[in-house]
Each structure stands twice: as structure tokens, then as C-alpha cells.
Amino acid sequence: MDKLSVIGVVLALFAIVGGSILKGAGVGGLVNPAAFVIVLVGTLAAIMIHTPMTTFKHAMKILRWAFKPPALDPEGLIARIVEWSGVARKQGLLALEGNAESEPDPFLKKGLQMLVDGAEPDAIRAILEVDMQTREHFDQQSAKVFEGMGIYAPTLGIIGAVLGLMAVMKNLADPSKLGHGIAAAFTATIYGIASANLFFLPIAAKLKAAIADQTRLREMTIEGLIAISQGENPKNIESKLKGFLH
Template identity: 50%
Template sequence: MDLLTLIGLAIGTAALLGGNFLEGGSLQSLLNGPAALIVIGGTLGAAVLQTPQPHLQRALKLGKRIFYPQYPAFDAGIKRVVNWAVVARREGLLGLEPIADKEKDRFAHKALLLLIDGNDTQVIRQSLEIDMIAQEQRDHNAASFYESMGGYAPTIGIIGAVIGLIHVMKNLSDPSQLGPGIAVAFVATIYGVAFANLFLLPIANKLKQSVNADSLYRELIIEGIVAIAEGENPRSIEIKLQGFLPR
């Protein structure tokens, strides 16, 4: 469980509820079932409508990273590449076959196979960069699902406000109906804006940062594999790849 995600959610929620309390409001004044249904249901429906099925499926898989982020270990990645370089220098490229067979990372496995087959360095780089760019684009499209929800939520909140005001206008002769109608109007607006800016947009940005980290890690693999193919010594490769480490 990612502690910063929990802290961020707690701070945002506490600020909203605390501000409402300081203004003399109560928790009950912010709880409104119809408003929540309009905002959450309408936002989700609009986002699903615009998202192709493959992107939606990928978005649901990426959603786990909100609370369980998967940031690649660059230190460990450099050690792996240096180890490949040592094996290649000692046993030749064919000595990497057992390592490739046991490699669970799909991208690293492909990189090792391209290297073992003796492909030209330009071919290796182009093949891996195409793979990296395509995967990055797919993941960014998936993260955009949450970003699109953040864009729709405030507008859906306004729709909820208009619906509430319609009921208010229809019941001007009945004072008992004015309070609930006005509550739905204002609370729906709060739900839409808060849902977007306290949750959905930060979630989308966090997922994109995770995707960018994955791409940077794949760049590390590419540079390492190309360096091995060019016959660079392991120490030089290690020094070069240290540039990928966070400062």
C-alpha cells in the first residue's frame, strides 16, 4: 500500500470536511445520495463511452498502481545489464541463452534474444524502441481514462445542479421541497469539482508518472543491450547507465 496516496487522500478529504465544519456546516450537509449518483454515474458513463475496450481493460489493470505503485528498481536493472555484459565477454553472446530463457520481463527477454541472434546494433535499437514507444502509448491511453473522468466530473456536477434547480422551480409553492432541491444543486457541484481535482486528476497524473518510469527503465535496457552488442566493457557500461539513477 502506497503511504503517500493514503496521505494525499486523507489531506484532501480532511481539508474539504474541515473547511465545511469551520463554515458552520455539518457532515450531513455534504451527504446527498442523488447528487452522488448523478456525478459518479454520469462521469463513469461518459468516460466509458469515449474509451475503446482495450484501453479500458488496460486502465483497470493500471488502477492497481494507485495504491500499489510499481516503480522499477534502476539499481537492480543496472546490475542485471552489467551481469549480462560480464557473461557475454566471458562466454560470448551464446552464453546469454540460459539467462534469456529464465528472464521473466518480456521486454528484457526480447532484448536478450535480439542480442543473442547477432543483430546489428541499429536493428536492435529500432526494434526495442518501437516496442517501448508502443507500450508507453498504450499505458498513457489507459491513464487518460482517469484524466477524462476528471474532465467530465465538474460538468456532470453542473448538470446535477441544474436538475436540482429544476425541482426547486417546480416546487416553489411547496416550501418543504425547496431545501432538498437546493441541496442537490449545490452538493452536486461540490461533488463534481472535488471528485475531479482531489482524486481523479491526481490519480491520472500519478499513473502517468509510473508509466514514464517504466519507459525510462526500458531505455536503460536498450542502452545496455546496445552497449553489449558494441563490445563495450562492463565497467564502462555501468558508468554509462548510472545516468539513469534518480538524483
């Protein structure tokens, strides 16, 4: 669990609700079903039009990474690669066949299988880099779904405010309704700007960071497998891969 994200969400809610109370608007001033529909439902509608179905589904799937990033163990992976390199030097690459069959990570499994099959280092690098870049691109496009929502939400907030002011203009003859109507109109603006800057854009940034960490781990994996295929000394491999930890 990413405690920083959880604390951030709590502080974001406290900032809006607490600020509203301290400013005298109260919690009730933030409750506006019409603003909710215009801003949040409208933002969801806009991003659905903007995004292909597969990307949208994947974005909803990886949303949890902002609060629970994928478990990465680069030190453990380095230790495994160094162990495999020792086995390969002593017994040959075919001795890694059992490791390839039992490996749960598809990316690592594919690389190990190519080692066992005797693929050339350049071929291993080319194939794995295509896999890595394709996955990174798809994940990044999914993260940009929340970035897009952060762009649309403030604009929808302005639309909600304008619609609210239009309703106020219809009641100019009744001054008792003007103050409440204007306050309700600007609630949509709060929804739009607050949701963009306190949720959508930070979520997109956190997802991009998680994706970058996974890509870095795959880059390290490629370098390790290439080193094994070239028969490098296990100690040299360990020193090389530890450079990725900085």
C-alpha cells in the same frame, strides 16, 4: 505502497468532510443519492462512451499503480547488465542464452534473445524501441481515462445542480423547502469538482509518472543491451547507465 497517495486521499476526504462540518453544513449535507447518480454514474457513463473497451479495462487494471507502483530496481538492473557484459566479453554472446531463457521480464527477455541470436545493434534498438513506445502509448491512453473523468465530472456536477434547481423551482410556493432544495442542488457541484480535483486528475498524473518511470527503465535497458552487443567495456557501460539514475 505509495504512502503519499494514501495520505493524500485521507487528507482529501478530511478537507471535504471537515470543511463541510466547519462551515456548518454538517456531514449530512454531503449525502445526496441523486447527486451521486448524476455525477459519478454519469461520469462513468461518459468515459465508457469516450474510451475503447481494451483501454478502459487496462485503465482499471493499472489504477492500483497510483497506490502501489510497479516495483522498479534500476540499480539492480544495472548490476545485471554489467554482469552480462562481462560474461559476453569473456565467453561470447551465446553464453547469455541461459539468462534469456530464465528472464521473467518479457521486454528484457526479448532483448537478450536478440543478443544471443546475433542481431545487429541497430536492429535491436529499432525492435525494442517500437515495443517500448507501443507499451508507453497504451499505458498513457489508459491513464488519460482518469484525466477524461476529471474533465467530465465538473460538467456533470453543473448538470446536477441545474436539475436540483429545477426541482426547487417547482416548490416556490412552499418557502420551507427552498433552503434545503438549493443546498441539495449544489451538492452535485461539490461532487463533480471535488472528485475531479481530488481524485481523478491527481490519479491520472500519478499514473503518468509511474509510466514515465517504466519507460525510462526500458530506455536504460536498450542502451545497456546495445552496449553489450557492441562489446563495450563493463565499466563504461556501468558509467553510462548510471546517468539514467539522475
